[in-house]
Amino acid sequence: MANVTVIGLGAMGGGMARALVDSPVTKMVAGFDMNKTHLENFYNDAKAANKAPSQMPNSQKESITAGTDFCILALVNEKQCEAVCFGGDDPLINSLAKDSCVILTSTVTATWARKACEKFQAKGIFMMDCPMSGGPARAREGALTMMASGDDASFAKAKDIINALGKEVYCIKGGAGMGSTVKMVHQLLAGVHICAAAEALSLAAKAGLDVHQMYDIVNGAAGASWMFQNRGERMLQAGDPEVKSALDIFVKDLDIVHAEAKALQSPIPIASSALQQFVSGQALGLGKKDDSQVVKVYESITGAPVGGEEPSTRNEKTIGEAVGEYWEVADGKLEEIKEVGEEPRHKVVLANEFVRALRVSFPPNDTTLAHRHAEDSLYFFLVEGGLDVVNHVQGADPSCDCLGFGEVRFGTHKSDKPLVHKITNKSNQVMLCIDAEVLKQPPITAAIPLVAEHHELIKTRDKCRVYKMTLEPGGSVEVTYPFFYFTVVLEGGTLQSEITANKGVPSISWKTPMQRGDVHWKEPVAGLKQTNVGASTFVMYIAEWRDPVAFHLLSLREGSRCPPDPPW
Structure with a gap:
């Protein structure tokens, strides 16, 4: 297990740091941020999980200990990365030990990423250029898209940490800088799509259309995009939406696109136009607002507001409780x-x-x-x-x-x-x-509840029973599940499974790393031995799909009835 420091505990960095606290691949997770609230909140979360250092670091230097294996940079821009890594009296490059590894997740130019890698490698420090995408919620879940580049040795060293952060991990060939190049191309598309959404909705508003209806139509047609659906919804809100990604970020990211494309002599006329729209947003004082508010650049020209209350169309819409009706x-x-x-x-x-x-x-x-x-x-x-x-x-x-x-x-x-x-x-x-x-009763069900070691029956309903299986490190259980079942991991780790051999048939054994929220659908199985080969307690729910008719007959015979759950 590794000791990790995360520098930058904002929306993305804080989420990644907490995902690492939850991961079985880490022993200790330290963090540092100039924002004391972010710093204190994360330290308390890590301490509650017994993965915090002995005391809260009060400086970047204090967050790097002699045992730090990995340092993850989740900073706003290249300027901050330069200052943290190579500037000031205590730069990161002087604090890290030989054979430690830097994982750069910030959006920077490919040129800077390559030069930074050269400097770290000269000191015997590994580096991965590994920008990410996905937003704060996916960062917290360890479900980001990671664009990882570096040499083979850095890949081998950092793969477990990167896999703990990402659901989709792409290994980009060509060394450090290529991950940042992939992120640059991605941000070109993201910025252009946001501006295209603002432009389309502004045109609809100026033409006198119901922009809410226009939004619904596009989302069900070929012109839809993820950015149109996501940012368009926020463009339609009355007032200022919650800031989930600041407009300033796209000025920075599209400026990187412009500089790199110019050096490559690759024309980007559409991206350049999008950059100018975001710059215009800054000029209107929108830099710290949500990036969807680039729509106000168009509103300032057309005079036709996009955001606001949806017009009442009760005569055209059916109020009811069915899908497609209105509440x-x-x-x-x-x-x-x-x-x-x-x-x-x-x-x-x-x-x-x-x-x-x-x-x-x-x-x-x-x-x-x-x-x-x-x-x-x-x-x-x-x-x-x-x-x-x-x-x-x-x-x-x-x-x-x-x-x-x-x-x-x-x-x-x-x-x-x-x-x-x-x-x-x-x-x-x-x-x-x-x-x-x-949805449906399977072809095989069990008449009576499962009785097995380490399995606790916690809920019984007509269509299902739910068991909680708990295995301490090294603990195992051999069980037959005579029913179809659905599993949900509560406390993750690595589970080794083995199906006991019959005469003349060899045993089958496999290991499965699992994390909280993983789900599977399983068929009936006999003689399944499950062993927790991880370092922490493994907990999984096993939900048995059952025959509701048999349940009701049993209830009538015994005169029992399950109390209702709270409404959800």
Whole structure:
């Protein structure tokens, strides 16, 4: 296990640092940031997980100890990277030990990344040029897209740390600088798409169209893009949206695109125009606003506002509770009801004829769109320390709810009534929940509950039973699962699985590294031995899909009935 220091604990760096605290590949995670609130909050989080240094570092130099194996840079720009690495009285290059490794995740020019790598290597320090993309929520989950470049030795040294940060890790050939080149091309597209979205919605507003309807039409047609959907939604808001990515960042990133393209003599007329729109936004005082507010550059010229309340079209829209109908929320605004799988904070991660699993994740103070749950569902809440939310259920007053860490609930949205609601995250942590829809009874079920060591039956409902399997380091259990089942990892690690051999048939053994929130669908299996070969306690939920008819017959015989779960 490695000792890691993260310099820069803002939205992205703080998320990455916390993902490393959760990862089994780290022993200690230190952090430093000039913002004392960021520094103190992260230190307390790391300390709670027993992965903090003995005392909170008060300087960059204090954050680097003799045992630091990796230093991750998550800084705003190239100027900050230069100052931290090579400037001042205590530059990073003088603090790191030989054979340690720097992982550069900031967006810089390829030229700077190559020169920095040369300087570190001259001191016997490895370096990976590894910019990332994905936003704060994915940073916290360890689910970023990583664009990693460097020499083979640096790759070999840093791969476990980079894999702990990224769900999609791309190894870019050509040495340091090539990862930054890939990020540069990506940012060209991102910046152009944001400006194109602003331009299209501004044209619609000037032409007298309903821009909210225009937004819906484009998202269901060929002109849609991820940036149009994401930034367009914020362009339509009344007032200033929450800053998730500052406009200043795209001035910096597209300026890098312009400089590198000029050196390569590669024309970029569209990206250059986008850069000028963001620069115009700075001139209007929008630099610290969300980058979606480049739309105000167009508004200042056309005089036609894009953002604001959606016009009332009650005569044209059906108010109801079905998908595609509209919910009149508290302020009188009409909000279209989405199918839960179409709500952007709900991502389908597994689907077959028996189950559809959605990963629910969104940052503090964010609110989902109105959406409808129509299938009976298991909910697994996976935020350490719990999460406070406000549940806005259609037809009821908003209610506060505390979602406990490891809590499992069952919603009877098909057996009883579909749930139409919105959720606001009122905590200071990113929401993480698995919603597993129970779609169909499998061909094989079990009549009685499983009895096995290290398995605790924690929930029984007509369509499922949920067991909690806990294995301490080195612990193992051999079990037969006579049913189809769905698994959710609560506390991750590495699990070694072995299917016991029958006569004349060799045993099968494999290792699976798992992290919190990983899900799988499994078929019945006999003689499965599972061993925790990691260094920390491994906890996994095993949800048995069962025959609801048999459950009701048993309930009638025994006169028992399960109490309802809290509404969700």
